[in-house]
Amino acid sequence: MTASVANPACPLPDRTVALPARTFEISPAGREEADRLRRLPADELFFRLVRNQESDAVLLTCRRLLDAYLGHDAFPNTVPDPAVGIAEVPSLVEQVRAELAPVVAELAGQPAAVRQLVYRQRAPLALLDGCWLDLVSQPATQPAIIVNRLYAQHYLLRGAGNPARSQEHRRRRALEAAEVTLPPIGAHDFLAKAQARPLTALHACGYLALSRLPANFLPELVGVQFAFRMLGIDDLLLGSEPVLPGEELRSLLAGFGELADRAAQARLVRAVRLVLELEREHLGMLAELARWRSEQSLESRVAEIIARHAPLAGRQHGRISVGGRLLSEIFADPNLDLAGFLGAFRESGQVTRGSDGDSPFSTAIKFGGPMFGIFDAEEAAVFRAWVASVQAGQRPPIEISPNTAGDAAARRWAARLAESEPADVVIRTPAVADDRELFFRLVNIENFPNTLALAAEHARRNLADAEVLFEHGAAGRYTDASYFEYTPQALYRHGERVYWGKLVDPYRPLTEIPDRDEVIFTQSTYALGYLIDGAWLHKLGNTGHCERESDQMLFAIYADEVGHGDLVKNHITLTHRVLHSLGIDLPHIRTEAFTDQADLPDELYGFSLHQLALCLLPDTFYNELLGYNYAIEMFGSGELRLHEIQKLRHHGFDDCYEQAHLTIDNFSAGHTRQAADIIVSYLDGVRRTAGEDVVQQEWRRIWRGYASFALFVEHALLKQLAGSPAPADPQPADTEPFADLLI
Numbered sequence: 001m002t003a004s005v006a007n008p009a010c011p012l013p014d015r016t017v018a019l020p021a022r023t024f025e026i027s028p029a030g031r032e033e034a035d036r037l038r039r040l041p042a043d044e045l046f047f048r049l050v051r052n053q054e055s056d057a058v059l060l061t062c063r064r065l066l067d068a069y070l071g072h073d074a075f076p077n078t079v080p081d082p083a084v085g086i087a088e089v090p091s092l093v094e095q096v097r098a099e100l101a102p103v104v105a106e107l108a109g110q111p112a113a114v115r116q117l118v119y120r121q122r123a124p125l126a127l128l129d130g131c132w133l134d135l136v137s138q139p140a141t142q143p144a145i146i147v148n149r150l151y152a153q154h155y156l157l158r159g160a161g162n163p164a165r166s167q168e169h170r171r172r173r174a175l176e177a178a179e180v181t182l183p184p185i186g187a188h189d190f191l192a193k194a195q196a197r198p199l200t201a202l203h204a205c206g207y208l209a210l211s212r213l214p215a216n217f218l219p220e221l222v223g224v225q226f227a228f229r230m231l232g233i234d235d236l237l238l239g240s241e242p243v244l245p246g247e248e249l250r251s252l253l254a255g256f257g258e259l260a261d262r263a264a265q266a267r268l269v270r271a272v273r274l275v276l277e278l279e280r281e282h283l284g285m286l287a288e289l290a291r292w293r294s295e296q297s298l299e300s301r302v303a304e305i306i307a308r309h310a311p312l313a314g315r316q317h318g319r320i321s322v323g324g325r326l327l328s329e330i331f332a333d334p335n336l337d338l339a340g341f342l343g344a345f346r347e348s349g350q351v352t353r354g355s356d357g358d359s360p361f362s363t364a365i366k367f368g369g370p371m372f373g374i375f376d377a378e379e380a381a382v383f384r385a386w387v388a389s390v391q392a393g394q395r396p397p398i399e400i401s402p403n404t405a406g407d408a409a410a411r412r413w414a415a416r417l418a419e420s421e422p423a424d425v426v427i428r429t430p431a432v433a434d435d436r437e438l439f440f441r442l443v444n445i446e447n448f449p450n451t452l453a454l455a456a457e458h459a460r461r462n463l464a465d466a467e468v469l470f471e472h473g474a475a476g477r478y479t480d481a482s483y484f485e486y487t488p489q490a491l492y493r494h495g496e497r498v499y500w501g502k503l504v505d506p507y508r509p510l511t512e513i514p515d516r517d518e519v520i521f522t523q524s525t526y527a528l529g530y531l532i533d534g535a536w537l538h539k540l541g542n543t544g545h546c547e548r549e550s551d552q553m554l555f556a557i558y559a560d561e562v563g564h565g566d567l568v569k570n571h572i573t574l575t576h577r578v579l580h581s582l583g584i585d586l587p588h589i590r591t592e593a594f595t596d597q598a599d600l601p602d603e604l605y606g607f608s609l610h611q612l613a614l615c616l617l618p619d620t621f622y623n624e625l626l627g628y629n630y631a632i633e634m635f636g637s638g639e640l641r642l643h644e645i646q647k648l649r650h651h652g653f654d655d656c657y658e659q660a661h662l663t664i665d666n667f668s669a670g671h672t673r674q675a676a677d678i679i680v681s682y683l684d685g686v687r688r689t690a691g692e693d694v695v696q697q698e699w700r701r702i703w704r705g706y707a708s709f710a711l712f713v714e715h716a717l718l719k720q721l722a723g724s725p726a727p728a729d730p731q732p733a734d735t736e737p738f739a740d741l742l743i
């Protein structure tokens with residue numbers, strides 16, 4: 001493929017490895033919220049970050065976290081070797097791996113109970129591993145070579161079409177084999193069940209922060225991807241095979257080195273150093289944890305269990321008292337004196353052996369006792385051992401050794417986050433002059449998250465407007481957005497009817513081919529949409545948001561749209577190829593220069609703006625996106641594509657984009673069928689958990705999403721409706737969907 005001479009701004013192949021530095025615009029309310037967020041305990045902060053992917057407060061927090069971790073003095077005690085450049089990175093990582101491997105081996109060789117504690121603590125990082133690839137492919141970064149190499153790795157880590165083969169699933173299975181079972185990453189108790197120390201939570205927040213700003217931190221991301229995987233701490237610890245071969249990672253690094261200038265290379269090296277230090281720090285914490293557990297006295301273990309359960313005891317213990325004080329009072333005391341309590345407890349009648357051989361406390365925690373089920377098997381075993389030692393007359397001094405593993409480092413990171421004020425953050429209420437500026441901001445959303453509220457408003461307006469088609473949509477030329485009560489059968493019937501009746505069967509080869517300029521013009525009316533092809537799906541399978549079958553299925557369609565990271569099959573590459581053959585050489589859509597492009601008409605921005613607005617708020621508009629996905633995948637199948645192919649071929653233009661969609665989007669098994677299956681799968685989940693009434697409410701939102709797509713392609717019908725309000729039976733108009741808008 002040759003690079004475009006006419007347009008050096010966006011030549012193919014796209015050799016971009018770092019975007020130009022830009023400021024990060026945050027709304028005043030976003031800053032206030034972010035100031036609150038960074039004061040939260042680390043586990044609470046993690047939960048907010050993982051669940052909220054739609055607010056500028058979270059984006060600012062991510063920017064601050066990256067500043068805290070990547071700042072020059074992040075590791076004050078480590079003197080970086082200035083001689084280390086990108087060429088030395090593999091040996092540097094290898095060296096640190098050799099240094100850390102014995103530490104890992106020692107941890108893996110601990111007795112089962114200690115090893116389980118270590119696995120549990122490490123699990124959040126093992127399961128988040130690779131989250132930084134979630135958004136690496138997005139409108140601002142496609143179709144860069146390096147982005148697609150990363151995406152190909154992402155696709156492999158996600159199981160290459162089979163989620164059960166994904167790295168996360170493999171690791172969960174390995175953890176479960178060691179009896180460490182954790183809820184989904186987005187669950188409120190994910191970190192609690194992992195008994196995550198603050199340091200683990202803060203490291204997790206750091207990687208998650210990178211996952212939210214990948215376009216701005218592309219060189220760092222490549223560094224993290226290389227160093228984290230080549231160190232391979234989790235595979236060493238769990239004894240598993242890496243999903244990505246080292247050769248592939250070395251080739252990624254070499255590829256980056258060939259494309260990157262010195263500044264970008266230096267950024268990568270800094271991130272590599274960060275990962276090496278963070279992993280050294282985390283392993284140090286795991287070793288500290290293992291030591292603490294191994295040396296912990298029985299009394300201290302009992303105290304730890306009591307401390308964990310005391311806040312949940314409430315008024316459960318009725319009139320039972322120990323040492324002359326009611327248990328309900330003791331456990332409600334925020335300054336609970338554990339050593340004092342334990343001293344009194346072991347002298348109380350609660351642990352004295354009764355005539356049946358059991359103490360009242362032991363009887364209480366057994367099956368049939370009032371405390372049965374409060375403690376897990378391991379906790380109950382600790383209590384049994386302790387009661388036996390007390391009954392045997394042992395009275396060792398009660399020394400409680402609190403678990404402080406990693407706390408010093410955690411305090412340092414928390415302090416850095418609290419002080420972080422990156423110089424490139426600008427607090428501003430967004431003012432958007434026109435559609436072109438809004439498009440620029442939405443493509444570069446990492447830098448303009450203060451625009452998200454405007455995006456939400458924009459999408460809501462379109463969705464509300466689209467409801468007019470609930471009544472009159474049957475007369476659409478390419479769609480039928482008329483409302484119907486949902487059943488899976490009704491949806492599939494709709495698909496068959498529109499696909500065959502409106503899109504495929506009407507096809508007759510053109511007997512007259514429009515002239516060259518007209519063909520170019522019609523293609524230009526599609527181009528803005530083509531340049532963000534797939535974007536409506538790009539945020540729908542992220543870490544903490546990929547738990548339903550429908551999420552996995554949406555991820556699979558997006559993966560197809562970007563060719564699984566193969567540039568030859570990537571739909572954005574295809575778009576650029578076609579445009580180039582038409583003589584339309586545009587700057588990249590993320591650039592300021594694109595705001596001034598003169599090839600694509602102003603009137604067509606609405607369609608792309610709606611799509612971007614929806615997709616940037618994937619939790620708010622989840623249902624709407626399901627309907628939109630079904631509509632857009634079906635659109636352009638059949639007649640419309642075949643005519644375009646005929647026209648393009650006639651004039652010797654490249655028709656690869658149209659060709660690719662002819663097959664991939666079909667209703668037999670292609671994207672259109674999958675889009676209908678996704679809706680059925682999602683609503684089936686709703687039916688099973690919330691009932692049929694809720695299904696219809698959720699369906700209505702899905703159908704608004706479908707209708708909102710129709711709103712942008714059924715201009716003739718809408719004009720007809722606007723001209724003569726509510727005609728009983730509007731007539732289908734036979735015009736090209738977008739060109740009609742410009743007439």
Ligand SMILES: [Fe+2]
Pocket residue numbers: 533534561571661
């Ligand atoms: Fe596509």
Ligand SMILES: [Fe+2]
Pocket residue numbers: 561633664665671
């Ligand atoms: Fe598609």
